[in-house]
Amino acid sequence: MNRPLRIALTKGRLEKDTVGLFEKIGYDCTAVREKGRKLILPIPDGNIEVVLAKANDVITYVEHGVCDLGVVGKDTIMELQGTFFELVDLGFGRCKFALAVKKGTSFYGGYKVKTVATKYPNITRNHFEGKGMDVDIVKIEGSVELAPLLGLADGIVDIVETGTTLKENGLEVIEDVAPISARLIVNTVSMKLRQAEIEKFVELVEKNL
Ligand code: PRP
Secondary structure (H helix, E strand, O other): OOOOEEEEEEOOHHHHHHHHHHHHHOOOOHHHHOOOOOOEEEEHHHOEEEEEEOHHHHHHHHHHOOOOEEEEEHHHHHHHOOOOEEEEEOOOOOEEEEEEEEOOOOOOOOOOOEEEEEOOHHHHHHHHHHOOOOEEEEEOOOOOOHHHHHOOOOEEEEEEOOOHHHHHOOEEEEEEEEEEOEEEEEOHHHHHHOHHHHHHHHHHHHHOO
């Protein structure tokens, strides 16, 4: 038998949703469920090895071919891009990128160049370039919602899921930027060298979504 197909999962919610999907397929995910602090975990009956990583690292491992496959959010894919194939929209991890402002304030009026705070500068730049609009982008690492409240930015581009964070901080969405969900990605060389196995796996995934 070939070495196991190695799949990198984004730690946290996407990991849990993917394990749920694998169990629906019929794989025994005991090792992943009882992982403790271990980071590489076998699913022997699927000839699969699961690697747990942060979202950006999932893309790095798949790009470099040290993992054949990955499960990662469209948000990370859009921000980092990179060379790999995006095979399946897994449908879970659904949320969106949106432009939000302090409730009642306007964003599009006036001549002053607007400042936008975000954890996702590439997505933000592309969005406003697409509109032919010049904006100043400030990269924030933590809770971006703070930036307009502190007077650092006119708006934010961030992930909105339930909308609770915006609401509790007196902000509101004024524009949807892009929908987000989890995607199955594959290394380009693995896709050639292990095509039959990967296609079989993708078929099982699609059947059980
Ligand atoms: C994201 C995002 C918002 C929040 C939106 O942060 O940056 O702050 O979720 O969710 P809601 O619409 O359901 O309130 P996350 O919790 O992922 O933490 P992070 O700041 O570490 O990215």
